[in-house]
Amino acid sequence: MESHPIYMQPNLLVDYLKHQKNCYLFLDIDGTLSYFTLNPKDSIVPYSTLSILRELQKHGIVVAIVTGRSLVEARSLLAPIELPIAATHGLEIALNSSFSKFEDEDLNEVNTLFIDTLELDKIKQDILRSCALYDDFFVESKPYSVALHFRKNPVLADEAYRLMKEVLKPYPDWVLKPGKYVWEAVPKGVNKGTAILYLLGKIMNKASNDTCAIFIGDDITDEAGFRAIQDSKKIVEGLEQPPKGLGIKVGRESTCAHYYVNDIKEVTNLLRNLLSFCQTRDRSLSGVIKVNSHY
Ligand SMILES: O=P(O)(O)OC[C@H]1O[C@H](O[C@H]2O[C@H](CO)[C@@H](O)[C@H](O)[C@H]2O)[C@H](O)[C@@H](O)[C@@H]1O
Numbered sequence: 001m002e003s004h005p006i007y008m009q010p011n012l013l014v015d016y017l018k019h020q021k022n023c024y025l026f027l028d029i030d031g032t033l034s035y036f037t038l039n040p041k042d043s044i045v046p047y048s049t050l051s052i053l054r055e056l057q058k059h060g061i062v063v064a065i066v067t068g069r070s071l072v073e074a075r076s077l078l079a080p081i082e083l084p085i086a087a088t089h090g091l092e093i094a095l096n097s098s099f100s101k102f103e104d105e106d107l108n109e110v111n112t113l114f115i116d117t118l119e120l121d122k123i124k125q126d127i128l129r130s131c132a133l134y135d136d137f138f139v140e141s142k143p144y145s146v147a148l149h150f151r152k153n154p155v156l157a158d159e160a161y162r163l164m165k166e167v168l169k170p171y172p173d174w175v176l177k178p179g180k181y182v183w184e185a186v187p188k189g190v191n192k193g194t195a196i197l198y199l200l201g202k203i204m205n206k207a208s209n210d211t212c213a214i215f216i217g218d219d220i221t222d223e224a225g226f227r228a229i230q231d232s233k234k235i236v237e238g239l240e241q242p243p244k245g246l247g248i249k250v251g252r253e254s255t256c257a258h259y260y261v262n263d264i265k266e267v268t269n270l271l272r273n274l275l276s277f278c279q280t281r282d283r284s285l286s287g288v289i290k291v292n293s294h295y
Contacts, residue, residue, distance in 0.1 A: 005249055005255055005257050005258055005259050005260040006258065006259050006260070007259070007260060007261070008248050008259040008260060008261050008270065010269055010270050010272075010273035010274075011273070013214075013246075013270055013273070013274060014273055014274065014277040016212070016246070017212060017274070017277065018277075019210065020210050020211060020212040020244070021208055021209070021210040021211065022060075022062070022204075022205060022208055022210065022211040022212070023060075023061045023062070023211075023212050023213075023214070024061075024062045024064070024200060024203065024204065024211070024212070024213040024214070025056070025061055025062065025063045025064070025214050025216075025274075026064050026065070026066050026196050026199070026213065026214065026215040026216070026225065026229070027053075027063065027064070027065055027066070027215075027216050027217075028065075028066060028067055028192075028215075028216065028217035028218060028219065028222050028225075028250075029043075029045065029065060029067040029069055029074060029077060030043060030067070030068070030069070030180075030218075030219070031180060031217075031218035031219055031250060031251075031264070032216055032217055032218050032250050032264065032267055033045045033049055033264070033267070034046075034077065034264075035264055036151070036180070038138075038151055038152055039138065040069075040073075040138075040140055040149070043077065044077065045077050045078060046268075048268070049268055049271070050078065050080075050081050052268070052271045052272055052275050053078075053081055053083070053271070054081045055275050055278075055279075056271065056274065056275055056278065057081075057083075059275070059278035059279065059281075059282055060278070061274070061278065062084075062203055063083055064083055064084040064085065064086070064199050064203065065078065065083050065084070065085040065086070065087075066085075066086045066090070066192050066195055066196055066199070066215065066217070066225055067085070067086070067087055067089075068087075068088065068089050068147075068177070068179065068184065068219075068221055069087055069088070069142075070087055070088055070092065070142040070143050070144070070145075071085060071087035071088070071092040071094055071108070071143075072143070073087075073142075074087045075094075082096040083096055084096050084199055084202075084203055086192070086195035086196070086198070086199050088142060088143070088144045088145055088186070088190070089145075089177065089186055089190045089191060089192055089195065089221060090111075090190050090191060090192055090194055090195025090198070091110060091111050091114060091115070091144050091145070091186070091187065091190050092108070092109070092110050092111075092143075092144065093108070093109045093110075093111070093195070093198065093199065094108045094109070095202060095203070110144070111190070114187035114188070114189055114190055115144055115187055116173065116187075119171055119173070119174065120144065120145075120146070122171075123146060123167060123168070123171060123174065123185055124139075124141055124146045126167040127139055127146055127148060127163070127164070127167050127185070130163045130166070130167060131148065131163065134156065134159075136150065136152045136153035136156055137149065137150055137152075137156065137160065138150075138151075138152065140182075144186075144187070145184055145185060145186040145187075146184070146185050147179075147182050147183070147184040147185075148160050148163070148164055148182065148183050148184070149181060149182045150181050150182070151180075151181035151182070154181060157181075160183050161176075161183055164176050164183045164185060167185070168185055171185075172188075173187060173188050174186065174187060174188065175187075175188050177220075177221055178220050178221075179219050179220060179221055180218075180219055191221070191224040191225075192217070192221055192222060192224045192225035192228075193224035193225050193227055193228030193229075194224075194228070195225075196213075196215060196225050196228050196229055197228050200213060211244070212244050212245075212246065213229050213244070213245045213246070214229070214245070214246045214247075214248065215229045215245070215246070215247050215248070216248040216250060216261075216267055216270075217248075217249070217250065218249065218250035218251050222249070222257075223255065223256055223257075225247070226247030226249065226255065226256050226257040226258075227247075227256055228245075229245035229246070229247055230245045230246070230247050230256075230257075230258060231245070246258065246259060247259065248260060248261060248270075249261075250262075250263065250264065250266075250267055251263065
């Protein structure tokens, strides 16, 4: 992992985007858009952040979410705005209606290839049973995965790991994903890198060059996303000029992202700055159109 990413000042991002026609912005939720809480059910994405995302969409920036949250939870955290979402680390994909080619197209996909629901139920039961004596653990049961949280008492990190490893022993098709004060059991083969490339393939305007794809995330699971987006060879096949990809890590932990910002506040600043840039650009463009229409 590279440990010398460059600090992404808001102006740096804007300077960079001045030269790109299309911008695809992929965002993680927890630790990137929303502040951490003890109980995942208490998390919110501030309304001010949602408004910025909505305005960015109006100015032609394609915004998509790539999260470990389930689709249902991600949607409720983002309501009332509708965005394309890769949820449960990419197991659940939902495009919003603006990307549908047909009126009756099913826009939700669950990659059922990866999921054995009987096994998942057993794993959930085993984890609950193993945790019964610990007050400080919190088990988050999701539709296609299960997470063991220890934020309430970080000293339990090793115990949480040991317990989850033990539970997963009889299930070779399941792996443990580390996160911030959490261990999560997910089906093998699911990661945010694959999810981003899949979403990009669906939502990208392939007829256009000068495209930039950005992914902002804070956690270990986001590293696969940074690797995918920064590897222009992997990114969407069949294009003359592959899009340029920027990975932006939130926080100072070791990362393979080429850029970083310090915290969630700086993510919001980055987004706000990007919006001001789009507003100024579109105002000056509409001025040019008005002037031209006089002739
Ligand atoms: O990919 P993300 O959008 O970052 O989601 C990753 C996990 O986020 C949630 O857990 C994290 O946030 C919780 C609420 O603030 C916090 O209590 C926990 O310590 C964090 O790890 C969510 O609960 C998980 O399901 C997601 O996988």
